[in-house]
């Protein structure tokens with residue numbers, strides 16, 4: 411039912427998806443939010459096979475969210491706020507580990523994507539303000555240390571560190587991200603960061619208001 415966007419990663423589609431995900435009333439529309447994530451999957455695919463584990467994990471989290479959206483309670487999965495309200499009221503959040511037969515909650519699943527969005531925000535900010543000689547793998551690793559490593563097991567951290575070694579160079583990244591528009595590349599990246607960070611901050615407030623920043 412969604413318009414078919416191009417096969418290749420397009421940073422403007424990414425920015426549009428995340429900026430339209432924030433409604434004028436300050437709600438986060440899940441459909442657009444997940445659309446943004448689907449665009450990010452394309453980006454990961456463009457990075458090569460070393461990122462297979464990370465993109466499979468991302469795909470799996472997106473799919474869980476889509477199943478909630480298409481399930482019997484689909485109406486409640488329209489915005490982040492309505493999802494939180496519904497799962498809280500129905501005891502579905504999973505403040506303790508949920509029984510194995512129960513699907514992972516929307517709240518705990520979105521929290522994983524939300525934390526990863528912080529990684530992206532930090533990384534793109536570094537990239538957008540970086541000098542020619544700076545190493546992309548290092549920018550990745552520094553953003554990871556701050557945004558995601560605290561939530562990952564030692565094993566995951568080792569796997570991620572390996573993937574970062576295969577990160578394309580800064581120049582190649584710019585090529586994937588902005589292709590033709592070289593002069594404005596840094597600016598395009600930084601306006602994208604602004605969109606991501608608005609969405610991140612609203613989600614963070616909702617989660618923090620309900621004591622949901624540490625869901626298992």
Ligand code: 1PZ
Nearest residue numbers: 450453454461463464467468522523526529530554566570
């Ligand atoms: C360009 C790619 C850079 C990636 C940045 C670092 C992302 C590392 C994510 C590694 C996940 C692979 C292993 C699985 C980890 C899971 O344990 C965790 C927690 O989920 P749980 O086990 O609690 O169900 N999964 C995540 O943290 C989800 C992470 C999604 C990946 C995000 C990628 C970043 C997106 C940027 C796109 C370029």
